[in-house]
Amino acid sequence: QEVDMESQAQGIRTVFSNPKDFNVKHPLYSAWTLWFDSPSTKGRNLPQTPMTAVPPTPVPQTPGAAAAAQGWMEDIKQVITFDSVEEFWGLYNNIVPPSQLPQRANYYLFKEGIIPAWEDEANKNGGKWSIQLPREKNRGNVDKWWLNTMLDAIGEQFDPHFEEPAPHSLVTGVIVSTRPQFYRISVWTRLAPGSDDTEKLRERTEVIGKHFKMKVLGFAEAQKLAGPLATEVEFISHKDSEKKGKGGKKIVI
Amino acid sequence: SSTNRSGIPPPLPSALATARHIQDLGQVSYPEGVASPRPDLNMNARDGKFRYDRDFLLQFMKVCVEKPDNLPNLEAIGLEPVDQNAMTRGGSGR
Numbered sequence: 001q002e003v004d005m006e007s008q009a010q011g012i013r014t015v016f017s018n019p020k021d022f023n024v025k026h027p028l029y030s031a032w033t034l035w036f037d038s039p040s041t042k043g044r045n046l047p048q049t050p051m052t053a054v055p056p057t058p059v060p061q062t063p064g065a066a067a068a069a070q071g072w073m074e075d076i077k078q079v080i081t082f083d084s085v086e087e088f089w090g091l092y093n094n095i096v097p098p099s100q101l102p103q104r105a106n107y108y109l110f111k112e113g114i115i116p117a118w119e120d121e122a123n124k125n126g127g128k129w130s131i132q133l134p135r136e137k138n139r140g141n142v143d144k145w146w147l148n149t150m151l152d153a154i155g156e157q158f159d160p161h162f163e164e165p166a167p168h169s170l171v172t173g174v175i176v177s178t179r180p181q182f183y184r185i186s187v188w189t190r191l192a193p194g195s196d197d198t199e200k201l202r203e204r205t206e207v208i209g210k211h212f213k214m215k216v217l218g219f220a221e222a223q224k225l226a227g228p229l230a231t232e233v234e235f236i237s238h239k240d241s242e243k244k245g246k247g248g249k250k251i252v253i
Numbered sequence: 254s255s256t257n258r259s260g261i262p263p264p265l266p267s268a269l270a271t272a273r274h275i276q277d278l279g280q281v282s283y284p285e286g287v288a289s290p291r292p293d294l295n296m297n298a299r300d301g302k303f304r305y306d307r308d309f310l311l312q313f314m315k316v317c318v319e320k321p322d323n324l325p326n327l328e329a330i331g332l333e334p335v336d337q338n339a340m341t342r343g344g345s346g347r
Contacts, residue, residue: 012280015316016287020268024281026290027274029302040331077330080323083274085310089317090269094324100334148307155305156294 015086022086029156030168031083031112034091037076038105069119081112088154097143103180109150110173110188118238122172127192127237129209131217132184134229142183146176148216149185157215158187158208170208182229187212192237193251202251209233209253221253270322276301287312 015022079095082088098107108116118124133141152158159169170189177184193202213219213233226232232252240248275281278298283289294304327333 012275014281014283015268015313016284019316022268023272024275025269025272026305027301027303029304036330036332038331040333077332079325079327079330079332080321082321084272085305085313086269086272086317087321088310089313090319090321091324092314093318094320095327096332096334102335151307151310155307155310157304157306 025087026085028083028085028088028154030154031081032088032109032154033081033112034079034095035076035108035110035116036079036106037108038102040102041077042075069115069117072117072119073115076106076108076116083112085154088150092147092150098146098176098178098183099139099143101178103178106175106177107146108173108175109153114172116173116175116188118242120172122190123188123238125191126170126172126189127205127235127240128175128186128188129212129233129235130184130186130231131213131225131233132182132229132231133225134227135179135182138183142176142178142185145185145217149174149176149187149212152211152216153187158211159204160207161204170204185217192235192239194237205235206251206253209235209251213253267319267322269317269319274301275303278303 012024013022014024014026080091082091098105101107110116111122114120114122153171153174156169156171158171168190170191171187172190173188175184175186175188177186187208189205189208191201191205193205210221213223214221217233219225219233224232234253235251236248240250278290278295281289288309290303290309291306294306298304
């Protein structure tokens, strides 16, 4: 096995030179937290005791974002937080891929400190790029798409202008959802182009959408994807999503 | 959580848990056949925060197979693979 002399001289051992006894790991730009929910997480708490095994009493819904997010987050479980390439793969190689998840499950991979809810400070002015594709035809594709989505999120590949103006990407998290008839993959952003902002944010948002469609999912730029159970790659702000059918405007690429 | 269901003392932390973060990617060289991260992604890197291209990241897939020490018991949070064969054989189960 060839090990570079310089690294060896400095006592740096990566996982490539010694998979069992490496002493450095590759830090990610941000730490990330994986969350999960499915029908079987409902009412589950850790550690599970007879007291918590019964579904919790519903909390009275008080107005306000925090209460709304709390209701939404009740059944979503934190799996793990990681901040290095090596830990990401350790997780990836020991967890269930989307194609093997139950029919109504979600993985949420978000930057540490951002909860996967519209109400979070980092998400409330944002939106999401998403695509929905039929389950039967795509069971063989969804794992690769989800892996590419995660890799380009943790590697900060979606948003090339991520240092302007703040030292962080527009991307806050990515989600894969399994449903009986389809899969959906989403990329959430911190900001959403509105009527009053510059063309710049719209362009930057579209760069993310195009990267998602072409580099992550592997479609051609002009390829039409909509069909039965399928959508185009489209962006909608969370504020417009909340209006539910009230005709929020979408960006379609 | 440090609770241990079986009562057996936890094993020593893994290399995965104890390895230190690389501060300067320029200090690291890789064995022959392993590509470095694309240098243009980290020209202005600060504070040991790096961006990585997908091809670089994919090289770790077959190497980093060990389960992280802090990964919870997945069954306890309802995260279990469905048995695809059972589903196709047994229909909806109703």
